[in-house]
Amino acid sequence: xxxxxxxxxxxxxxxxxxxxxxxxxxxxxxxxxxxxxxxxxxxxxxxxxxxxxxxxxxxxxxxxxxxxxxxxxxxxxxxxxxxxxxxxxxxxxxxxxxxxxxxxxxxxxxxxxxxxxxxxxxxxxxxxxxxxxxxxxxxxxxxxxxxxxxxxxxxxxxxxxxxxxxxxxxxxxxxxxxxxxxxxxxxxxxxxxxxxxxxxxxxxxxxxxxxxxxxxxxxx
Amino acid sequence: xxxxxxxxxxxxxxxxxxxxxxxxxxxxxxxxxxxxxxxxxxxxxxxxxxxxxxxxxxxxxxxxxxxxxxxxxxxxxxxxxxxxxxxxxxxxxxxxxxxxxxxxxxxxxxxxxxxxxxxxxxxxxxxxxxxxxxxxxxxxxxxxxxxxxxxxxxxxxxxxxxxxxxxxxxxxxxxxxxxxxxxxxxxxxxxxxxxxxxxxxxxxxxxxxxxxxxxxxxxxxxxxxxxxxxxxxxxxxxxxxxxxxxxxxxxxxxxxxxxxxxxxxxxxxxxxxxxxxxxx
Numbered sequence: 001x002x003x004x005x006x007x008x009x010x011x012x013x014x015x016x017x018x019x020x021x022x023x024x025x026x027x028x029x030x031x032x033x034x035x036x037x038x039x040x041x042x043x044x045x046x047x048x049x050x051x052x053x054x055x056x057x058x059x060x061x062x063x064x065x066x067x068x069x070x071x072x073x074x075x076x077x078x079x080x081x082x083x084x085x086x087x088x089x090x091x092x093x094x095x096x097x098x099x100x101x102x103x104x105x106x107x108x109x110x111x112x113x114x115x116x117x118x119x120x121x122x123x124x125x126x127x128x129x130x131x132x133x134x135x136x137x138x139x140x141x142x143x144x145x146x147x148x149x150x151x152x153x154x155x156x157x158x159x160x161x162x163x164x165x166x167x168x169x170x171x172x173x174x175x176x177x178x179x180x181x182x183x184x185x186x187x188x189x190x191x192x193x194x195x196x197x198x199x200x201x202x203x204x205x206x207x208x209x210x211x212x213x214x215x216x217x218x219x220x
Numbered sequence: 221x222x223x224x225x226x227x228x229x230x231x232x233x234x235x236x237x238x239x240x241x242x243x244x245x246x247x248x249x250x251x252x253x254x255x256x257x258x259x260x261x262x263x264x265x266x267x268x269x270x271x272x273x274x275x276x277x278x279x280x281x282x283x284x285x286x287x288x289x290x291x292x293x294x295x296x297x298x299x300x301x302x303x304x305x306x307x308x309x310x311x312x313x314x315x316x317x318x319x320x321x322x323x324x325x326x327x328x329x330x331x332x333x334x335x336x337x338x339x340x341x342x343x344x345x346x347x348x349x350x351x352x353x354x355x356x357x358x359x360x361x362x363x364x365x366x367x368x369x370x371x372x373x374x375x376x377x378x379x380x381x382x383x384x385x386x387x388x389x390x391x392x393x394x395x396x397x398x399x400x401x402x403x404x405x406x407x408x409x410x411x412x413x414x415x416x417x418x419x420x421x422x423x424x425x426x427x428x429x430x431x432x433x434x435x436x437x438x439x440x441x442x443x444x445x446x447x448x449x450x451x452x453x454x455x456x457x458x459x460x461x462x463x464x465x466x467x468x469x470x471x472x473x474x475x476x477x478x479x480x481x482x483x484x485x486x487x488x489x490x491x492x493x494x495x496x497x498x499x500x
Contacts, residue, residue, distance in 0.1 A: 116306040123274050124320035124371065125296035134319070138310040217309040218353020 003185035012189040021174065021193060028159060028170040029197075031087070035094030036155050040148065042095075043102025048132075050103070051110035061107065064100050072097030072158040076165060090162035090170075097158030098151035105147020109140030142213055149206040156198060222407060223250040223273070223375055227282035230268055242268050244432035246282070250375070250409065250424075255401055257410040257418035259461060260428025261468045266411045269433070270379050273409065274300050286374050296320055299368040300377040303384055305360035307352040307367075313339065314348040317367045324371075338366040341400060358389035365397070369404060378410045382417065394421060415461050419454045427461055430468045431475070437464060 003011075015021035050061045072093045079089040113136055121135045163172025171190055178186035213219075228246040231239040242265035250256050258266045271277040273284055275294035284291040286298070299320070307316045314335055321331035339348055342362040352360055361381060368376055382390045398421060401408055412418050418425050419441060429436040441457055 114306075116302060116304055117308060119274075119276055119294075119300070120302070120306040120308075121319075122276065122294040123296070123298065123300045123377075124367075125294075125323045130323065135308070138308070141310065216351060218351065 003188065007185045008188045008192075011183075011185040012192060015186070015189055021171075021189065024169060024171045024174045024190070025193065025197070027168075028163065028172070031091055031094060031163075031170065032155060032159050035091050035159070036098055036152060038095045039098035039102050039151055039155060043099050043147070043151065044106045044144070046099075046103040047106025047110055050107045057107075064103050068100035068104060072154065073161040073165075076162060080166075085166055087168050090159065090166050090168065093158045093162045094155045098155040101154055102147050102151040105143055105150065106140070109143030109147065110136055112143065113139040142210075142217065142219065145206070145210050145213055149202065149210070152201060152206065153198075156201075160194065222252040222254075222287060223409070224285045225249070225269070225273070225282075226285065228269070228272060228279045228284065229281035230265070230272065230277070230279050241432040243272075243279075244434050246433070246435060248426060248435065250407060253405045253407055254424060255408045255410065255422040256424045256426065257412060257422035258426045258428060259412055259415055259418045259465070260433070261430050261465060261472050262413060263472060264428040264430035264468070265433030266428050267379055270300070270377050270409065270411050273375065274298050274377055276300075296324060296371050297374040298377055299371050299373040300379060301361070301364050301368050301381045303380045305352070305357075305364040307360055307363055309352050312349050312351055313344065313355070313363050316352070316363060317370055320367065320371045335366070335370055338370040339363070341369075341403070342366045342396065356389075357385050358393060361385060361393065362396075365400070369400065369406065373406065375407045375409050378408060380412055381410075383412070383414070390417075397421065415458050415465070416454075419458050419461070425457075425461065427464050428468075430472055436468070 012021070046060070046064065050057045050064075075093050075096055076089065079092045083089045083092060117135055117139055118131075121131055126134060159170070160172045160175075163170040164176050165172075167173050167176070171194055175187055175190045178184070178190060225246055225248040228243055229241070230243040231241045234240040246269060258269065260266050268277060272279050273291065275291050275298065291298070307313075308319070311319065314332065317335035317339060318328075318331040321334060322328065326334075336345070336348065339345055342365055344359060344362055344366070347355060347359065352363070355363065365381070382393055385393065394417065397408075400406075408422075410418070410422060423441060425439045425441060427436045427439070428434070439457060439461065441454070
């Protein structure tokens with residue numbers, strides 16, 4: 001049950017050229033991107049609400065901390081009952097996997113905006129939406145970026161679990177296909193692809209983003 | 221009167237003592253173009269008074285008027301230079317200085333020209349595209365002063381602006397602030413705990429009493445020409461103010477250290493070169 005290295009590389013190569021693996025990558029990435037973007041938007045918005053109001057913080061904020069401790073795949077049975085075993089269910093757990101942690105990062109980002117910046121902006125005449133756009137959001141960028149990184153990791157894991165169980169194409173589904181056909185070389189090929197994508201995103205995208213902000217701000 | 225502070229009272233909630241009064245019936249008038257300093261021991265409410273003028277805090281009683289107009293909220297006619305420069309790290313020096321101008325609705329080109337002029341006045345023309353973290357503490361504070369002055373405020377509020385700087389930088393900035401003040405004729409409301417700084421820079425010095433903050437005395441003074449070298453007159457005034465403050469400082473220390481604390485007399489340290497040869 002252990003394929004040779006050459007066999008794995010061969011399957012990997014033919015999978016990429018034939019389009020079997022590439023279409024799976026595209027399907028997975030599309031899901032991930034949509035779910036992740038929704039999670040970021042919702043997370044930042046919820047973070048804003050929690051930051052603005054003590055009441056929301058005590059109620060919704062507490063709930064979100066509790067929800068965050070639930071692994072997102074746990075939502076899958078519920079999602080299947082609500083939406084059926086389809087693409088939407090997978091999207092749902094991908095989104096929910098990233099939303100809570102994004103909310104928590106955004107909240108702490110907004111809360112940690114130094115009061116000095118806020119005072120400066122107010123005495124210079126900033127208020128309302130302008131204040132939010134030019135002070136609160138940019139000042140919380142470093143924390144929001146580390147939030148993005150964690151949120152990405154959560155949704156990436158949720159996506160794999162969801163595809164593995166839910167099907168409908170994608171890398172996780174391909175993994176399941178390989179298992180059911182007893183094709184270990186395919187399983188390992190997909191694992192390699194998953195590892196490569198994860199590394200690329202983390203190192204090339206998020207780490208670089210984080211570094212460039214740190215450099216610009218002079219944080220070392 | 222240009223700036224009128226009329227019967228201001230302010231209390232803050234305190235965990236053990238309930239309400240603590242920090243400012244009690246403050247009555248103060250500032251003329252247009254005047255350089256006024258407030259000195260007092262720490263915790264005497266001088267910064268709170270500045271925040272009240274800035275509109276960042278609300279008074280419990282009394283009102284503050286600028287040219288007859290009551291202060292209700294923070295606004296660009298009363299810009300503050302804080303102890304920490306508080307520059308936005310995500311903006312360049314130039315963008316930091318134009319921030320307020322663009323908010324006023326000024327065209328971008330005009331705002332940039334104006335900001336560049338002001339940055340030239342604080343000798344930072346070569347750093348307009350730098351980010352704040354690339355500047356030294358003194359340079360940051362210069363940008364912060366430029367950012368405030370470019371708004372052409374009715375009053376420039378300064379909250380211990382040089383307290384976090386080293387002695388040399390502070391001396392240079394004293395000198396430059398006086399230059400700027402003479403050039404722009406801006407009204408300056410300056411908070412400090414450094415008596416010498418107050419005496420060297422300002423025309424009017426208001427000494428604060430502590431717990432609750434009250435005005436103890438007011439002194440007027442011709443500012444020294446360069447803001448650096450003290451002379452007989454400033455020395456004398458420095459000593460007078462220090463004597464006044466001694467009781468206040470003792471009050472604070474007693475509260476913090478216990479009732480048996482007595483401050484040493486004659487606390488003004490002077491090098492032997494300043495004693496006119498009495499030790500010969």
